[in-house]
Amino acid sequence: MKTRRTLVAGALTAVGLLLTACGGGGSGDGGDGPVSLTFQSLSDQPAAIAATQKIVGDWNKAHPDVQVKIVPAGWDGVYDKLITQFNAGSAPDIVHYEAAGIAPFATDGFLADLTPYLSAEKRADIPKGVLDSVTVDGKVIAQPTELQSYVVFANKTQLQQAGVTIPTGASMTWDQLREIAKAATKDGKFGLGWGLSSPTAAFVALAPGFGGKYFEGTGNDAKLTAGPGEQALPQLVDAMAHQDKSILPVTLTQSGTKALAPFYAGQIAMTVQGSYQAANIAKDAPKGFDWVVLPPLAGSAGPAQAANPQTLSVNKDSAHVKEAAEFVDFFTGTENLAAINEADALIPPTTSARQALATKLAGKNGWDAILASGEHLTSAPYLFAGKYAQWKDTVATPAYQQFLAQKIDAAGLAKQLEDGWKNVSK
Numbered sequence: 001m002k003t004r005r006t007l008v009a010g011a012l013t014a015v016g017l018l019l020t021a022c023g024g025g026g027s028g029d030g031g032d033g034p035v036s037l038t039f040q041s042l043s044d045q046p047a048a049i050a051a052t053q054k055i056v057g058d059w060n061k062a063h064p065d066v067q068v069k070i071v072p073a074g075w076d077g078v079y080d081k082l083i084t085q086f087n088a089g090s091a092p093d094i095v096h097y098e099a100a101g102i103a104p105f106a107t108d109g110f111l112a113d114l115t116p117y118l119s120a121e122k123r124a125d126i127p128k129g130v131l132d133s134v135t136v137d138g139k140v141i142a143q144p145t146e147l148q149s150y151v152v153f154a155n156k157t158q159l160q161q162a163g164v165t166i167p168t169g170a171s172m173t174w175d176q177l178r179e180i181a182k183a184a185t186k187d188g189k190f191g192l193g194w195g196l197s198s199p200t201a202a203f204v205a206l207a208p209g210f211g212g213k214y215f216e217g218t219g220n221d222a223k224l225t226a227g228p229g230e231q232a233l234p235q236l237v238d239a240m241a242h243q244d245k246s247i248l249p250v251t252l253t254q255s256g257t258k259a260l261a262p263f264y265a266g267q268i269a270m271t272v273q274g275s276y277q278a279a280n281i282a283k284d285a286p287k288g289f290d291w292v293v294l295p296p297l298a299g300s301a302g303p304a305q306a307a308n309p310q311t312l313s314v315n316k317d318s319a320h321v322k323e324a325a326e327f328v329d330f331f332t333g334t335e336n337l338a339a340i341n342e343a344d345a346l347i348p349p350t351t352s353a354r355q356a357l358a359t360k361l362a363g364k365n366g367w368d369a370i371l372a373s374g375e376h377l378t379s380a381p382y383l384f385a386g387k388y389a390q391w392k393d394t395v396a397t398p399a400y401q402q403f404l405a406q407k408i409d410a411a412g413l414a415k416q417l418e419d420g421w422k423n424v425s426k
Contacts, residue, residue, distance in 0.1 A: 035066045035320050037327060040073050040092040042310075045279075047343035055336045059327055066323045068094070079389075086110045086315075093318040094327060099133040099142065100308045100383050106141035107219065112314040113139040117325040122332070125350040129378035130307045136384070143332045144309035144349035146341050148274045149373035150202055152177065152294040153281060153366070158269040159184060170372065171298040174209075174236055177270075181246035184269035192240065193251035193268035195259035196404060199234075200396040202272070204382050205306045206233055209299030215381040215388070222385040224421035226414040232299060234403060235410060242406060252404050264289065275370045279345035282365045293366030296373040305373070306380035309349050347374035387424045395420030 043052045049072075056068050071092055073081065079101050085091035086105060095102070095111075105111055118140050123131065126144065134142040152172075159166055162184040167176060181191025196202070204214055212229030215222045241247040248268050251259040256273050257280075263271045264285055281291060296303040312331060314324040330336070337353035338360070347370060348354045354371050361367040382388050399416040402408045408416070 034064060035323050037066065037068045037094060037318075037320060037324050038071050038092040039068050039094040039327070040071045040096055042073055042075050042078060042096045043340075043344075044074065045344055047279075048340060051340045051343040055331055055340070059330055066320075066327070068327055089317065091315045091317070093315050093320060093324045095313045095315060096145075096310070097142075097313065098308055098310050099144070099380070100388070102134075102142055102311055102313055103136055103383055104386065105313075106136040106139070110316055111141045112316045112318070112321045112325065113141065114143060114314060114325055114328065115140045117322075117329055118143070119329075122329070122350075125334075125352050127349075127351065127375075127377065129380075130309060130349045132379045133307050133309060133383055134311055142311035142313040143328050144307075144311055145332060145337065146310040146344055146346040147307060147349050147374060147377055148276050148346050149296070149305050149370070149377065150206055150272055151275050151366075151370055151373055152270050152272055152297065153263065153277065154270045154292050154294050155263065155266065155268075156290040156292045158189070158266060162186065162269065166292065167295055169295055171303045172295045173298050174233075177294075177297060178236065178240055178244065178246070181240060181270065182244050185244070185246040189266065190248040190262075190268045191246040192270050192272070193248045193259045193262050194237070194272045195254045195256035196237070196252050196400075197255050198397055199400045199404070200392045203230075203233055203400065204392075204396075205308070205380070206297070206299075208304035208306055208378055209233075209297065209301055211299075211301040213381050215385040218384040219386040220425045222381075222425070224385070224391075224418055226417040229301070230417075231410055231414060234400060234413065238404060238406070241404065253401075260284070270294070275347060275373065276345045278366050278370060291366075293369035295369055296376055303373070303376040304378045305376060306382065307349075307377035308380055308383060310346075345370075347371060347377075385425075387421075390424045391421050395424060 039056065041052055043049045052070065056070055060067050078097065082091065082105065130144050134140055134144055156166060159180065164180050164183050184191035207214060207230050210229045210232035212232065214230055215224055217223055241249065241252060248262055251262065259271050260277065262268045278293065285291060312328045314321055314328060318324050334350065334352040334356055337348040337350055338356040341348045341353065342357055348357060354374055358371050396417060399413055403413040
């Protein structure tokens with residue numbers, strides 16, 4: 001697979017020619033018709049696609065001189081696709097992606113600075129940790145649209161039959177989760193199932209709850225530390241799986257989605273999942289399945305989780321940066337964010353949209369707990385570590401898998417994580 005920087009170097013001359021010919025993808029540049037903007041959307045759920053189409057339709061109706069056309073795309077391979085598009089001068093005017101992937105494109109100068117288009121009111125509406133996740137070198141390079149958190153889905157009936165008092169309140173501790181899982185492990189059933197075939201994203205996102213950061217610095221100069229704050233959660237999972245034996249073993253090697261099957265079957269009482277699974281559980285759970293979302297999980301440093309929002313950015317080479325930025329601002333208005341996040345069962349990145357969604361849904365299908373978890377999303381240093389994606393796939397995930405299979409101990413895990421980062425970031 002070609003890397004972004006390789007393509008940058010190899011295609012530079014051609015790009016210069018293509019940029020002149022292709023501009024930023026917009027049309028209507030000659031003043032003979034409306035401005036036309038391309039919006040590459042990654043929405044893949046039917047309800048989210050419909051919500052996106054409605055937002056774009058509303059914009060086009062209200063702005064006859066600036067028409068937006070949706071260009072559907074998929075999440076698979078989108079990073080490489082964007083590399084090719086930016087280098088060929090064929091990138092869309094408006095780019096849908098996520099903070100973890102979009103930051104390198106900003107560093108390489110492909111994205112417009114949206115700071116001048118972000119009102120003081122909108123800035124105040126976005127929590128600082130979330131705004132930090134879309135800020136590169138002091139410039140806002142995207143507006144956040146959707147967030148996910150990790151939450152605990154529980155079979156209410158099964159916990160009650162195990163004599164467990166179901167937690168309520170603003171948060172619950174990981175120690176509480178461990179005790180509940182132990183209490184619910186009996187008669188061939190397990191307290192917890194957690195799909196950890198690719199555990200790095202969850203462990204890194206949940207590390208702030210234990211004071212873990214993983215990375216300090218940016219780009220290839222970022223330093224990685226796998227200390228007590230970073231290792232707390234993997235060690236807790238190891239203890240639950242191998243000491244308490246309260247985690248269904250097979251789930252440790254499954255995807256999160258596959259871990260839902262034993263949840264529906266009553267083989268596990270609880271499962272840790274991305275909050276978006278609320279929509280799938282509401283749709284797919286057996287009739288009469290009584291489930292609940294437990295309060296946000298809190299470690300020794302509180303219920304913090306790292307924020308990696310989906311984003312909308314503007315191609316710096318667009319012939320119509322101002323109009324594209326205005327569309328992004330429209331798309332991220334309170335009403336629109338509430339609609340798109342309800343459709344995707346995700347968390348709005350602005351306080352006003354979360355409040356609007358909470359008012360509308362009033363606790364339906366665990367939304368109260370899911371939206372509450374969104375209040376604790378904070379800065380994510382890994383977003384700005386240059387080779388994070390490579391480290392995640394080639395170093396961290398294999399190391400965590402070995403650790404959870406008890407093939408290496410905690411010291412071995414720390415060494416692999418730290419040495420692996422040094423190697424990939426050379």
